[in-house]
Amino acid sequence: xxxxxxxxxxxxxxxxGDRHNAADIEQLADATDxxxxxxxxxxxxxxxxxxxxxxxxxxxxxxxxxxxxxLKQKQILAAAGLPTAAFRECSGQADADFGQLGWPVVQKxxxxxxxxxxxxxxxxxxxxxQRLPVAGYxxxxxxxxxxxxxxxxxxxxxxxETWSPVEMEFDPNGNLLTYLIAPARIPIKLAEQARELxxxxxxxxxxxxxFGVEMFILPDGQLLINEIAPRxxxxxxxxxxxxxxxxxxxQYRILSGQPIGDTTQQQPxxxxxxxxxxxYAGKTIVEGLDILLATPGxxxxxxxxxxxxxxxxxxxxxxxADSLEQAMEIADSAKTRIxxxxxxxxxxxx
Amino acid sequence: xxxxxxxxxxxxxxxxGDRHNAADIEQLADATDxxxxxxxxxxxxxxxxxxxxxxxxxxxxxxxxxxxxxLKQKQILAAAGLPTAAFRECSGQADADFGQLGWPVVQKxxxxxxxxxxxxxxxxxxxxxQRLPVAGYxxxxxxxxxxxxxxxxxxxxxxxETWSPVEMEFDPNGNLLTYLIAPARIPIKLAEQARELxxxxxxxxxxxxxFGVEMFILPDGQLLINEIAPRxxxxxxxxxxxxxxxxxxxQYRILSGQPIGDTTQQQPxxxxxxxxxxxYAGKTIVEGLDILLATPGxxxxxxxxxxxxxxxxxxxxxxxADSLEQAMEIADSAKTRIxxxxxxxxxxxx
Numbered sequence: 287x288x289x290x291x292x293x294x295x296x297x298x299x300x301x302x303g304d305r306h307n308a309a310d311i312e313q314l315a316d317a318t319d320x321x322x323x324x325x326x327x328x329x330x331x332x333x334x335x336x337x338x339x340x341x342x343x344x345x346x347x348x349x350x351x352x353x354x355x356x357l358k359q360k361q362i363l364a365a366a367g368l369p370t371a372a373f374r375e376c377s378g379q380a381d382a383d384f385g386q387l388g389w390p391v392v393q394k395x396x397x398x399x400x401x402x403x404x405x406x407x408x409x410x411x412x413x414x415x416q417r418l419p420v421a422g423y424x425x426x427x428x429x430x431x432x433x434x435x436x437x438x439x440x441x442x443x444x445x446x447e448t449w450s451p452v453e454m455e456f457d458p459n460g461n462l463l464t465y466l467i468a469p470a471r472i473p474i475k476l477a478e479q480a481r482e483l484x485x486x487x488x489x490x491x492x493x494x495x496x497f498g499v500e501m502f503i504l505p506d507g508q509l510l511i512n513e514i515a516p517r518x519x520x521x522x523x524x525x526x527x528x529x530x531x532x533x534x535x536x537q538y539r540i541l542s543g544q545p546i547g548d549t550t551q552q553q554p555x556x557x558x559x560x561x562x563x564x565x566y567a568g569k570t571i572v573e574g575l576d577i578l579l580a581t582p583g584x585x586x587x588x589x590x591x592x593x594x595x596x597x598x599x600x601x602x603x604x605x606x607a608d609s610l611e612q613a614m615e616i617a618d619s620a621k622t623r624i625x626x627x628x629x630x631x632x633x634x635x636x
Numbered sequence: 637x638x639x640x641x642x643x644x645x646x647x648x649x650x651x652x653g654d655r656h657n658a659a660d661i662e663q664l665a666d667a668t669d670x671x672x673x674x675x676x677x678x679x680x681x682x683x684x685x686x687x688x689x690x691x692x693x694x695x696x697x698x699x700x701x702x703x704x705x706x707l708k709q710k711q712i713l714a715a716a717g718l719p720t721a722a723f724r725e726c727s728g729q730a731d732a733d734f735g736q737l738g739w740p741v742v743q744k745x746x747x748x749x750x751x752x753x754x755x756x757x758x759x760x761x762x763x764x765x766q767r768l769p770v771a772g773y774x775x776x777x778x779x780x781x782x783x784x785x786x787x788x789x790x791x792x793x794x795x796x797e798t799w800s801p802v803e804m805e806f807d808p809n810g811n812l813l814t815y816l817i818a819p820a821r822i823p824i825k826l827a828e829q830a831r832e833l834x835x836x837x838x839x840x841x842x843x844x845x846x847f848g849v850e851m852f853i854l855p856d857g858q859l860l861i862n863e864i865a866p867r868x869x870x871x872x873x874x875x876x877x878x879x880x881x882x883x884x885x886x887q888y889r890i891l892s893g894q895p896i897g898d899t900t901q902q903q904p905x906x907x908x909x910x911x912x913x914x915x916y917a918g919k920t921i922v923e924g925l926d927i928l929l930a931t932p933g934x935x936x937x938x939x940x941x942x943x944x945x946x947x948x949x950x951x952x953x954x955x956x957a958d959s960l961e962q963a964m965e966i967a968d969s970a971k972t973r974i975x976x977x978x979x980x981x982x983x984x985x986x
Contacts, residue, residue, distance in 0.1 A: 299647045445930075527880065530933060530956060545929040552902045552956070579895040580795075583880060606880060606902070 292590045308332035315341045320541045322495065324517050326354040327398050344442070344541055345495040345516045352491055353516040356404070357396040357423050359491075363511055366490040368483070370511045371502075373425035378418055384408060387426045396422040402461070428510065431502035434470045435521035436484035438497045439536040439546045446488065447536070447546045448481040449529060451501075452521050462597075465617065466557040467610060468524045476507065483509055491516075496537045498522060520559070520602070527585045527604045528555035553606040556613045560588070560626050562598035567628035570594040574624040583607045584620050594628040601626070642940045658682035665691045670891045672845065674867050676704040677748050694792070694891055695845040695866045702841055703866040706754070707746040707773050709841075713861055716840040718833070720861045721852075723775035728768050734758060737776045746772040752811070778860065781852040784820045785871035786834035788847045789886040789896045796838065797886070797896045798831040799879060801851075802871050812947075815967065816907040817960060818874045826857065833859055841866075846887045848872060870909070870952070877935045877954045878905035903956040906963045910938070910976050912948035917978035920944040924974040933957045934970050944978040951976065 287304055294300050301317055303310025305325065311332040315321055320342040321333065334347035345353070353359050363370045376382050376393060384391055389411065395404035395418050406416055407427060433454040440446045453470035454463055470477065484499040491514070498519030500512040522533035531539075531547035539546055570592055578586045588601040603620055607613035637654055644650050651667050653660025655675065661682040665671055670692040671683065684697035695703070703709050713720045726732050726743060734741055739761065745754035745768050756766055757777060783804040790796045803820035804813055820827065834849040841864070848869030850862040872883035881889075881897035889896055920942060928936045938951040953970060957963035 297649045299649055530877065530935070539929065545926050547929050548932040548934065550932060576895050579889065579897050582898040582900060584898065585880070 290590070290592060295590045305329065308335065312336060315339075320344070322517075322537065322541055323350070326350070326516055328354070330354055342541075345493050345497075349491050349493045349495075350516055353493070353514055355396050356394050356399060356513070357421070359514060360423055360425075362490060363487070366486075368487055368490060368511055369509060371425045371428055373423045376422060376424045378420045378422060380414065380417075384414060384417065384424060385411060387424060390427040391424045392427050393418055393424050394422045395420045407461075428502050428504065430505050431510075432470075432472070433500065433502060433512070434472065434480060435498050435500045435519070436480050437519060437522040437525065437533055438484045438488045438499060439533070439540060439549070440488055440494050440497075441540045441546050442494055442543050443545075444494075445545060446485045447531075447549045448484055449522065449525055449533070449549045450551050451477050451480045452524070454521075462561075463559060465614065466521060466524060467614075468528060468555045468557070469551060471610070472503065476503070476509075480509055483511065487511055487514060495540055496522070496533050523587070523602055524555040524557045524604045525549075525551075528553050528606050553608065554610040554613050555604055555606045556610065556617045557602055557604045558617060558621060559599055560586070560601040560603060560624065562594040562596050562600055563625050563627035564596045565627075565632055567595040567630060567632050568593060569629040570600065570626065571629055572624070572626050577623045578603065578620050581616065581620060583613065583616055586624065588626075594626055596632070640940070640942060645940045655679065658685065662686060665689075670694070672867075672887065672891055673700070676700070676866055678704070680704055692891075695843050695847075699841050699843045699845075700866055703843070703864055705746050706744050706749060706863070707771070709864060710773055710775075712840060713837070716836075718837055718840060718861055719859060721775045721778055723773045726772060726774045728770045728772060730764065730767075734764060734767065734774060735761060737774060740777040741774050742777050743768055743774050744772045745770045757811075778852050778854065780855050781860075782820075782822070783850065783852060783862070784822065784830060785848050785850045785869070786830050787869060787872040787875065787883055788834045788838045788849060789883070789890060789899070790838055790844050790847075791890045791896050792844055792893050793895075794844075795895060796835045797899045798834055799872065799875055799883070799899045800901050801827050801830045802874070804871075812911075813909060815964065816871060816874060817964075818878060818905045818907070819901060821960070822853065826853070826859075830859055833861065837861055837864060845890055846872070846883050870907075873937070873952055874905040874907045874954045875899075875901075878903050878956050903958070904960040904963050905954055905956045906960065906967045907952055907954045908967060908971060909949055910936070910951040910953060910974065912944040912946050912950055913975050913977035914946045915977075915982055917945040917980060917982050918943060919979040920950065920976065921979055922974070922976050927973045928953065928970050931966065931970060933963065933966055936974065938976075944976055946982070 289302050301314045305328045315336040322344055330347050330350045333343050337343045337347050352362055360373050390407055390409045393406050434451045436451045437449040450469035452466055452468040455465040457464050487499050488497050496518050498515040498521050502510045502512055518533045525532040528551050530550050536546045578584045583606045585604040605613045605617040639652050651664045655678045665686040672694055680697050680700045683693050687693045687697050702712055710723050740757055740759045743756050784801045786801045787799040800819035802816055802818040805815040807814050837849050838847050846868050848865040848871050852860040852862055868883045875882040878901050880900050886896045928934045933956045935954040955963045955967040
């Protein structure tokens with residue numbers, strides 16, 4: 287939709303349009319040999335129409351239909367016997383029984399969610415006003431878990447490759463990701479189990495493409511599937527700098543009918559997101575980028591967004607080093623040196 | 637010039653034109669914020685004109701003028717006291733004294749040469765018919781040398797970064813590169829000297845951009861500068877897969893006014909060129925690509941050329957591994973599995 291998108295800024299031929307509009311999706315199909323998505327909030331029916339007309343679409347609209355609806359996704363996981371937290375369908379209305387799985391409870395919207403949108407955690411019955419007033423499901427909140435993700439690629443012939451499981455470290459004071467740590471600091475055997483589970487999951491959805499499979503590790507070491515993203519994913523950005531084949535190169539190869547290539551990780555890596563600084567809004571100002579670019583192992587990525595507001599995702603930074611400890615030290619320092627903010631201070635009164 | 641160039645095939649906005657035509661270069665300048673080259677056989681006067689009109693051009697036309705003319709390049713090296721083989725200006729005509737530096741002798745054309753074009757080795761006075769009938773220079777042939785190259789990047793503020801020296805291994809039966817080996821198998825101290833010499837060389841030309849500095853290591857360990865390419869270079873292709881910052885990313889950062897980033901090599905690598913197979917010509921046929929893509933550490937790059945003839949450069953393959961020995965073993969095997977050829981056999985009669 288954005289005539290100033292990162293791809294356009296880098297000189298790509300582009301079609302400006304609305305990802306929910308069937309005519310715009312048809313126009314895109316007319317301009318290309320193959321279609322994919324990088325956001326699941328898209329008109330899947332329109333993708334099915336262009337596929338019926340002969341266009342190659344990966345992941346297939348059939349797979350997307352089962353994944354972009356979070357309730358359907360959860361039902362398929364359960365039906366396939368794949369481990370996932372207990373859940374109940376939920377209308378989202380005030381009279382729904384939000385307490386039937388106990389408290390706290392996680393509510394997820396069936397449609398339109400991505401990147402943490404469409405998800406709320408209700409701590410107790412008093413928080414019922416914070417519910418999403420839309421259909422979806424509730425699931426039991428999992429306390430004291432380690433969150434990991436496994437990126438999986440599956441090519442057109444059905445061959446699967448996985449990348450090392452990665453670990454998400456969250457700010458204890460909020461739900462913000464502080465670091466993505468690659469590889470996850472978990473036992474080798476558990477990492478292998480996670481990769482196997484991720485492959486089984488993608489097979490259950492008959493997916494071709496690149497997928498992010500988010501999982502919980504329970505305190506007893508059990509793996510639960512949290513959610514699946516049918517696309518290249520924040521959890522896989524580090525693969526650009528740390529792996530032989532990145533998630534994006536894998537995506538390109540899958541779409542063009544080639545094998546995926548080698549997903550081996552070459553160096554330990556940590557990734558952090560660049561969020562808009564608190565207290566400012568307006569035209570994007572980037573401070574400290576030069577210092578980061580001059581620091582060994584540091585890879586800043588800016589998404590080229592023209593305006594910035596507090597906590598807006600403006601980019602990310604990957605740090606590679608000879609050890610995770612070293613990467614994290616460099617990242618700790620890098621974090622303090624870069625700031626992305628809007629041009630104007632937000633006055634507390636306004 | 638090619639409406640089917642690799643960049644166009646990947647969806648880049650492009651201007652179709654002749655790199656020697658000033659009007660076409662102006663048209664390119666109108667369409668972009670900054671201009672660079674990836675081939676030195678270009679109209680430098682036209683680049684100087686767009687620079688005079690306010691366009692940013694890197695390397696600057698002044699630098700390009702001194703590097704694209706091989707005779708001028710050699711004279712500047714000598715004037716700066718940088719080590720290079722003894723040479724004499726040479727008209728290229730039959731009455732020129734090709735023997736004044738002894739035999740064999742290397743003749744280089746001043747203008748229009750690149751990638752080994754515009755260079756001949758004359759073994760003895762009997763080979764005089766093989767001379768290039770154009771102005772340039774002759775230089776003493778260096779026997780028993782090791783050929784290395786150092787990629788250098790210099791940003792707009794003058795900050796230099798180098799990549800590890802790489803080593804060229806040639807087929808003893810011809811002048812064809814069998815492997816580019818990164819890093820070069822030379823002592824650390826010599827590698828440091830080579831990097832320092834490469835930086836001094838680029839400073840002598842006041843270059844900003846990415847440069848390939850080719851050198852000889854004489855049997856006694858002395859370094860001689862062979863030639864400088866004012867652009868991303870075959871010797872630096874391996875940096876895409878093996879280094880934190882590739883030569884291409886460095887080029888982009890320099891052009892956009894940023895620091896270069898970390899040029900550290902993450903894994904040993906070898907690279908070989910993919911040449912059109914003997915005995916065939918016509919529409920390009922690629923055999924064995926899938927096997928290569930399914931082999932760990934192997935990165936094939938095809939340039940998308942629609943027609944193929946014997947020895948035409950059709951692409952390259954980079955192999956990364958935990959050791960050079962391992963990378964070379966994988967590469968030895970990969971070489972036997974991929975073949976790029978024209979569609980039709982060339983009959984010996986035709």
